[in-house]
Amino acid sequence: MKTHVSAIRQRMPSLSACILIVIGILVAIAAIYPRAFTSGNPNAIDPNAILAGPSLRHLLGTDEAGADIYTRIIYGTRLDAEISLFSVGIAYAVGVPLGLLAGWWRGALDEILSRLSAGILAFPIVLLALLIVGSFGTSAPTLIAILALAFLPQVTLLARAQTMAVCARGYVLAARATGLRERRIITVHVLHNITPQLLVLSPQLMSQAILIEASLSYLGVGIQPPAITWGSLLLDASNYYQQDPLYAISTGLVVTIAAALLLVAGDLISRWADPLRRR
Amino acid sequence: MRTPRLRTGTLAARLARTVGVLVVISLIVFLALRLTPGDPAALLLGPQAVGQPGYKIELANLHRQMGLNYPLPVQYLIWLKGILSGNLGNSNQNGEPVIRLLAGAAPPTLFLIGLSLAIAIPLSIVIGTTAAYRPSGIADRFVRALADLSLATPTFWLGLLLVILFAVRLHLLPATGYVSPLVSPMQFARSMALPVVTVVVYLVGVLTRYVYAEMCEVGAQDYVRTARAMGIAEPTVLFRYALRNALIPLIAIVGVQFAALISGAIVVEQVFGLGGVGQLMLQGVVLKDYPLVQGGVLLITILVTVVTTLADLLYRWVDPRLT
Amino acid sequence: MAMSAGLQGEAPSDGVSSGTASLLEVRHLSVTYTRRLARNDGQTRESRHAVRDVNFDVPRRETLGLVGESGSGKTSVGLAILNLIAAAGSVRFDGQEILGLHGATMRQLRTRMQMVFQDPTASLDPRMTVRRIVRMPIKAHRIATGTGIDDLVAEVLNKVSLDTAVMSRYPHQLSGGQRQRVAIARALATAPDFIVCDEITSSLDVSVQAQVVNLLMDLQADLGLTLLFISHNLGIVRQVSGLIAVMYYGRVVELGQSEQIYANSLHPYTKALLEAVPSPDPALETRPTRAYLRADATTAGLHKVWSGGCVYQDRCPFTTDLCRRVEPELGASAAGHSVACHRVDEIRTGTAECTEGDS
Numbered sequence: 001m002k003t004h005v006s007a008i009r010q011r012m013p014s015l016s017a018c019i020l021i022v023i024g025i026l027v028a029i030a031a032i033y034p035r036a037f038t039s040g041n042p043n044a045i046d047p048n049a050i051l052a053g054p055s056l057r058h059l060l061g062t063d064e065a066g067a068d069i070y071t072r073i074i075y076g077t078r079l080d081a082e083i084s085l086f087s088v089g090i091a092y093a094v095g096v097p098l099g100l101l102a103g104w105w106r107g108a109l110d111e112i113l114s115r116l117s118a119g120i121l122a123f124p125i126v127l128l129a130l131l132i133v134g135s136f137g138t139s140a141p142t143l144i145a146i147l148a149l150a151f152l153p154q155v156t157l158l159a160r161a162q163t164m165a166v167c168a169r170g171y172v173l174a175a176r177a178t179g180l181r182e183r184r185i186i187t188v189h190v191l192h193n194i195t196p197q198l199l200v201l202s203p204q205l206m207s208q209a210i211l212i213e214a215s216l217s218y219l220g221v222g223i224q225p226p227a228i229t230w231g232s233l234l235l236d237a238s239n240y241y242q243q244d245p246l247y248a249i250s251t252g253l254v255v256t257i258a259a260a261l262l263l264v265a266g267d268l269i270s271r272w273a274d275p276l277r278r279r
Numbered sequence: 280m281r282t283p284r285l286r287t288g289t290l291a292a293r294l295a296r297t298v299g300v301l302v303v304i305s306l307i308v309f310l311a312l313r314l315t316p317g318d319p320a321a322l323l324l325g326p327q328a329v330g331q332p333g334y335k336i337e338l339a340n341l342h343r344q345m346g347l348n349y350p351l352p353v354q355y356l357i358w359l360k361g362i363l364s365g366n367l368g369n370s371n372q373n374g375e376p377v378i379r380l381l382a383g384a385a386p387p388t389l390f391l392i393g394l395s396l397a398i399a400i401p402l403s404i405v406i407g408t409t410a411a412y413r414p415s416g417i418a419d420r421f422v423r424a425l426a427d428l429s430l431a432t433p434t435f436w437l438g439l440l441l442v443i444l445f446a447v448r449l450h451l452l453p454a455t456g457y458v459s460p461l462v463s464p465m466q467f468a469r470s471m472a473l474p475v476v477t478v479v480v481y482l483v484g485v486l487t488r489y490v491y492a493e494m495c496e497v498g499a500q501d502y503v504r505t506a507r508a509m510g511i512a513e514p515t516v517l518f519r520y521a522l523r524n525a526l527i528p529l530i531a532i533v534g535v536q537f538a539a540l541i542s543g544a545i546v547v548e549q550v551f552g553l554g555g556v557g558q559l560m561l562q563g564v565v566l567k568d569y570p571l572v573q574g575g576v577l578l579i580t581i582l583v584t585v586v587t588t589l590a591d592l593l594y595r596w597v598d599p600r601l602t
Numbered sequence: 603m604a605m606s607a608g609l610q611g612e613a614p615s616d617g618v619s620s621g622t623a624s625l626l627e628v629r630h631l632s633v634t635y636t637r638r639l640a641r642n643d644g645q646t647r648e649s650r651h652a653v654r655d656v657n658f659d660v661p662r663r664e665t666l667g668l669v670g671e672s673g674s675g676k677t678s679v680g681l682a683i684l685n686l687i688a689a690a691g692s693v694r695f696d697g698q699e700i701l702g703l704h705g706a707t708m709r710q711l712r713t714r715m716q717m718v719f720q721d722p723t724a725s726l727d728p729r730m731t732v733r734r735i736v737r738m739p740i741k742a743h744r745i746a747t748g749t750g751i752d753d754l755v756a757e758v759l760n761k762v763s764l765d766t767a768v769m770s771r772y773p774h775q776l777s778g779g780q781r782q783r784v785a786i787a788r789a790l791a792t793a794p795d796f797i798v799c800d801e802i803t804s805s806l807d808v809s810v811q812a813q814v815v816n817l818l819m820d821l822q823a824d825l826g827l828t829l830l831f832i833s834h835n836l837g838i839v840r841q842v843s844g845l846i847a848v849m850y851y852g853r854v855v856e857l858g859q860s861e862q863i864y865a866n867s868l869h870p871y872t873k874a875l876l877e878a879v880p881s882p883d884p885a886l887e888t889r890p891t892r893a894y895l896r897a898d899a900t901t902a903g904l905h906k907v908w909s910g911g912c913v914y915q916d917r918c919p920f921t922t923d924l925c926r927r928v929e930p931e932l933g934a935s936a937a938g939h940s941v942a943c944h945r946v947d948e949i950r951t952g953t954a955e956c957t958e959g960d961s
Contacts, residue, residue, distance in 0.1 A: 115296070119303025122584045124541035127560070127576045131311045134564045134572045170724030177684055177719075178739035178788060179712030188738070192729050207431060214433045215546050219561055238439055238550075245443045252436035260431035267427075 087147030099159025117153035196273030367574030407490025429484025455552035534590025667843030858939035
């Protein structure tokens with residue numbers, strides 16, 4: 001009976017998880033329908049307020065052209081969400097099958113994938129971005145491709161290591177003994193058992209995506225205006241930090257808070273995944 | 280004590296593996312170079328040359344000159360041969376050898392990385408060990424939260440905040456610029472202070488997590504428990520018994536994190552205008568100086584691979600179980 | 603995988619029972635593990651025999667107990683018989699050669715031969731309910747469809763005396779004994795003829811061991827199962843098995859009827875094993891307290907690579923030069939009782955002298 005109660009309690013989301021879920025929903029709304037949070041136009045210019053400080057009209061002040069910073073932050077959510085979701089999604093869609101196959105069959109495929117992964121991991125991500133942006137120019141798809149490429153080895157190697165660990169467990173051998181097809185064993189037993197560990201990585205990668213987007217924007221090789229991302233706002237802000245430090249502080253805080261919340265989400269997921277692994 | 284030694288087999292296998300990785304890296308750089316949309320020869324002649332008499336012949340000549348008329352695998356081998364003989368090509372801007380440009384810009388970057396590592400490693404050891412002193416105590420929670428926060432903070436933004444505080448408000452330190460230690464050691468220290476602090480905060484965030492996790496794990500081992508059971512004071516247990524074994528993985532982790540460290544350094548040197556390798560490369564991207572960008576990426580990535588391999592070898596050399 | 607050190611050529615023609623009546627015939631079975639040497643970073647490999655030239659039969663509806671200490675290769679024999687690891691030699695199940703089979707043919711055959719593993723905590727997927735665990739083989743082999751699947755799950759759970767209420771539980775919510783019953787139920791789901799039981803009691807509490815063993819014996823009687831019962835526990839093997847094979851270092855060193863082995867064991871290793879079994883009542887302890895294990899014996903011998911001669915030479919008190927040079931074959935000593943020992947006649951008559959000193 002006691003195990004039953006603790007099992008239920010384990011499945012109940014904690015308070016911090018609930019808060020995170022609510023924030024996640026709010027961010028999703030901001031990304032899909034920014035008007036829910038602001039009635040302003042992110043590109044509307046107020047010539048009377050250039051680099052103005054916070055006021056009732058402009059909650060976080062205005063930028064160098066007189067546009068409302070708060071509105072621009074809200075409108076920047078969409079691209080940041082898209083970039084982090086798609087880059088991590090692509091890395092998972094490609095990396096998980098590759099890692100599964102490498103971990104299950106080992107052999108030449110495993111060797112090649114390990115070398116490739118190590119090769120990509122040796123590239124400092126900023127340099128990888130410079131190389132690709134230098135060749136293909138800047139755009140959201142290019143940026144997503146760069147991030148996906150950078151995340152791919154991490155996902156592949158994790159899936160591979162977890163697959164190998166699961167394959168060493170008795171139930172995979174038992175499944176073979178009962179006469180299950182390999183395909184079924186991989187999808188039913190292996191994939192099912194490595195999913196929690198794989199999930200732990202995803203918020204961490206998304207937070208990295210947001211940070212790297214900001215860094216690349218700052219270096220001038222990110223997504224170009226008029227598109228709005230948090231990184232591009234931060235670049236603008238950094239150009240005027242002497243006149244308006246608050247601009248730089250507020251935009252930077254947005255990025256930091258978003259990345260930190262994702263890290264916390266990763267911690268929560270790993271705590272959720274852990275007892276299952278220890279069992 | 281024990282005499283650590285490396286088996287030649289390990290060394291050979293490691294090196295073979297590293298060569299494999301280097302081949303992958305060179306292929307990626309090469310393909311980025313060749314699969315670029317647009318004809319580098321046409322780019323060199325410029326758009327104004329298009330349609331002029333003799334343009335086609337000139338283009339064909341240039342192709343031959345640049346070796347673009349060969350099939351891709353042959354081009355790769357020619358390119359590789361050049362690199363192996365130390366020729367990374369010449370800059371498009373002024374025709375100077377890329378390798379000389381890079382060497383000129385290297386000191387600020389290397390100082391930034393070296394100094395940051397020298398400060399961050401001992402610092403994260405002390406912080407991580409202190410946090411592990413009493414798991415889930417106040418210090419522990421605080422340190423872990425700070426480490427998370429440092430991982431979530433964009434490094435360049437932190438640099439910006441430091442500039443706003445120490446340079447703009449307090450006028451204590453210069454906001455930008457790099458002074459060689461040969462010119463003035465004092466000015467050098469002042470110019471590097473903020474950049475190094477920025478990178479150290481980031482590095483400590485990364486490394487403390489590992490030290491902490493490793494210390495908690497080692498702290499639960501029987502030999503550490505035995506030491507506690509014998510009544511040895513807790514600080515002695517942590518620093519004499521546990522730390523020694525927790526340190527070994529740190530070597531490997533510094534190796535693994537080296538690529539990320541370079542990324543961070545490039546961004547930070549841009550913030551503080553140190554004029555290092557990162558800024559040189561960024562200039563190359565802006566001016567579409569492909570040989571410079573590709574040569575630089577290749578060289579740095581090879582450096583990363585070498586450092587990672589060395590860290591790995593050192594790790595194995597120090598840990599008797601792995602040699 | 604080509605190997606099988608060939609000191610022994612012939613299968614025991616006068617082994618345990620006649621070939622035709624046997625459900626399982628194992629001939630010249632060898633298993634070699636190639637292990638990457640971690641220290642040399644996977645470049646150099648070392649191969650070692652886990653099982654070498656093993657021969658035995660298991661007659662229909664009988665139980666063969668496979669006994670030996672850990673590392674003797676008994677688990678490898680079980681896995682090789684079910685074609686779960688690469689092996690050389692021949693394994694015939696109901697007249698059909700199994701080694702080398704794969705794909706659909708092998709999968710089809712697996713409905714008839716199942717396995718129960720040592721540790722149910724490991725062999726049951728922690729993220730599946732009991733219902734799902736038992737359904738897996740039923741669905742994989744399309745033994746039942748629709749609502750018939752759940753009926754069959756309930757039926758096999760009943761067979762192992764589990765309440766159907768456990769169906770919705772996860773393995774970690776069950777006791778050790780219950781978990782092993784689930785593992786047995788899963789093995790029974792395809793209505794097999796033959797089950798390999800690999801140390802199925804060793805992870806259980808002593809009080810539960812007897813329950814599981816009794817359950818297995820009842821099932822065998824009810825369902826007419828043929829069993830290969832692998833264990834290091836001679837007491838339990840005696841209870842379960844009519845036939846016993848004793849393994850040492852990848853070889854079968856003694857093979858015979860249960861009563862023969864217990865009353866009249868001949869191989870020094872078997873004798874040493876039997877002496878180690880505590881008697882339930884010390885007053886009835888009438889066996890002579892003679893050492894069949896050298897005083898200086900260690901298990902170190904198990905970890906070195908076999909280099910000829912008798913596998914037991916390092917621990918045997920009767921080792922001679924012959925033992926070191928020539929490996930003894932498994933030869934008949936009485937009807938249905940074979941021993942692999944050069945000095946079996948001396949041991950039988952009690953005239954064997956220790957050679958302990960001069961090694």
